[in-house]
Amino acid sequence: MQEEKSPFVVDSDWLQERLGDSDLRVVDAAWYLPAHKRDPQAEYAAGHIPGAVFLDHDAISDATSGLPHTLASPDVFAASVGALGISEKNIIVVYDGPGFFSAPRAWWMFRVMGARDVYVLDGGLDGWKSEGRAVTTDVTAVLPAVFVPTFDETAVTSFHAMSSIVEKGSRQIADARSLGRFTGEEAEPRAGMRSGHMPGARSLPAGGFAADGRFKSLPELRKLVADAGIDLDKPVVTSCGSGITAAIITLALQSLGHTDNTLYDGSWSEWGSRAETAIATGKP
Missing domain, CATH: 3.40.250.10 (Rhodanese-like domain)
Structure with a gap:
């Protein structure tokens, strides 16, 4: 088959x-x-x-x-x-x-x-x-x-909207950075930037969606998303270091028929560089 x-x-x-x-x-x-x-x-x-x-x-x-x-x-x-x-x-x-x-x-x-x-x-x-x-x-x-x-402005999440999402937990957050950057154990590639993740976020490293350059099958994608604690029946916002690899998660979600998703365009380049933003470390 x-x-x-x-x-x-x-x-x-x-x-x-x-x-x-x-x-x-x-x-x-x-x-x-x-x-x-x-x-x-x-x-x-x-x-x-x-x-x-x-x-x-x-x-x-x-x-x-x-x-x-x-x-x-x-x-x-x-x-x-x-x-x-x-x-x-x-x-x-x-x-x-x-x-x-x-x-x-x-x-x-x-x-x-x-x-x-x-x-x-x-x-x-x-x-x-x-x-x-x-x-x-x-x-x-x-x-x-x-x-x-x-x-489609509804597909893009701003810093203001992201701040509200983190505060209220109104959307699931899927982070495409490596697990080490997510937990805070790895330094960010941009000098002086804090590492860690947005409170409530889930780790979904972008590198896990393909094998040998080939995008995984829908059943494999579904398991990957579920194992990360993401519920496909609820809204999701994707994030990464600078808005590039977050789109890999977006591609996977939309491939699975999930339509209520947005991409945080500023991603960690914005969130991690601001002094006032809340940051969590360790595994969720």
């Missing part, structure tokens, strides 16, 4: 068959932490999936927020992806290097801004290459498009 898989994830066969289709847009959405020692733009230039354009998470963010790669305004996002030749009506496939690190963030952004046919490539570029599939160094010819945004 074939495993139940996320409806938002496509495999390399699916993409290979559709490369060159007029309504398909392929997006290299790779972004890495300094510890990864990978340069996404250099990797894109060295070889990308034919027809792919590069989406720079930092360049497309809200530069006025003071936080890393905060979600841009709808107009800025629309102008940026329109310049890449992407319309909200296109079929959009996003990928990163390992498969499920930064690509789900791009998937989430496109959907929050109104695109509906958005998918993540299983296995990422690393998997694509390991299968011997073609990559190119050719510059992708782009015909600018108009992206008409329909922003």
Whole structure:
């Protein structure tokens, strides 16, 4: 029996068959932490999936927020992806290097801004290459498009809303950072920032959702979420270090049919840097 898989994830066969289709847009959405020692733009230039354009998470963010790669305004996002030749009506496939690190963030952004046919490539570029599939160094010819945004502001949690959630326990909080950062036993990668977690949060490390770059089956995702103490019948807010890997949990939740979820865009970069915020340590 074939495993139940996320409806938002496509495999390399699916993409290979559709490369060159007029309504398909392929997006290299790779972004890495300094510890990864990978340069996404250099990797894109060295070889990308034919027809792919590069989406720079930092360049497309809200530069006025003071936080890393905060979600841009709808107009800025629309102008940026329109310049890449992407319309909200296109079929959009996003990928990163390992498969499920930064690509789900791009998937989430496109959907929050109104695109509906958005998918993540299983296995990422690393998997694509390991299968011997073609990559190119050719510059992708782009015909600018108009992206008409329909922003779903209910999908994004602000600091003010997050403070209320923590105080009242009105939503479950799923934290995608490593267990060590969650418990406070590991230092945060950003110098001087406190480690630990928001009171009431549950640990759901982003690295647990995929194996060998492949997104886990729906039964596996359901068990992962349940084992973390998250009830799929109740609302959830996802968080991480800076809003990138929280989207991996969001992808898993929505794959399981959970719709009452939001993403705390400031995440720990915001919460952990403020002196007035409550922080818990140890396992919940």
